[in-house]
């Protein structure tokens with residue numbers, strides 16, 4: 001039976017993060033994940049996770065200044081990037097989160113690549129001390145034009161170059177359907193480096209019950225690969241979150 005994680009960056013956003021954790025539990029999710037929890041005291045999130053028995057599977061490093069979308073591929077911003085990595089790992093340690101998604105930012109070219117690799121090596125060293133995993137995620141160029149990381153091939157190349165055992169790919173089916181398609185084969189081919197999988201309808205980015213991707217097929221294929229970690233429901237509900245959960249009961 002496929003397990004699901006509620007991404008609280010998009011689901012139950014009208015609630016406080018601790019209450020969103022409780023709502024996800026009540027709705028039958030097996031785990032939760034989020035984007036940027038830092039305005040909520042980690043202790044409050046930890047208490048809700050303990051109360052519900054859920055794990056917060058992942059969180060992100062901060063975006064940076066208004067309009068930015070990550071710091072870790074930005075040449076000249078290394079001190080801020082390291083601080084963002086330290087902040088995310090410290091928060092993750094308090095709430096028992098195993099994965100930190102290190103966000104690259106809007107950049108391009110060889111200097112950005114070298115900067116990202118160097119910051120990821122730092123992140124992996126720090127994460128290894130805590131037994132945690134660093135994730136990198138290609139984002140599509142419609143939602144995030146100019147974002148440094150845009151394809152799974154680029155991510156695989158970076159993962160190999162970083163050369164750490166605790167760096168993995170966040171395979172977001174939404175972004176990768178837009179950027180490259182061929183999801184069934186990509187999931188098979190990238191499986192050895194996949195650290196987390198997310199999904200949403202394409203192109204709407206709503207519940208997975210519409211659009212151009214057949215998620216009944218995708219979920220069955222993922223299960224056939226022997227991947228049984230919770231899959232991240234990272235979509236923007238058409239109505240309220242609870243109204244849109246019929247796809248889980250299918």
Ligand SMILES: O=C(O)C(=O)[C@H](O)CO
Nearest residue numbers: 035060101137139172234
């Ligand atoms: O945008 C996404 O798909 C993500 O998963 C990032 O964590 C937030 O931008």
Ligand SMILES: [Mg+2]
Nearest residue numbers: 137172198234
């Ligand atoms: Mg995603």
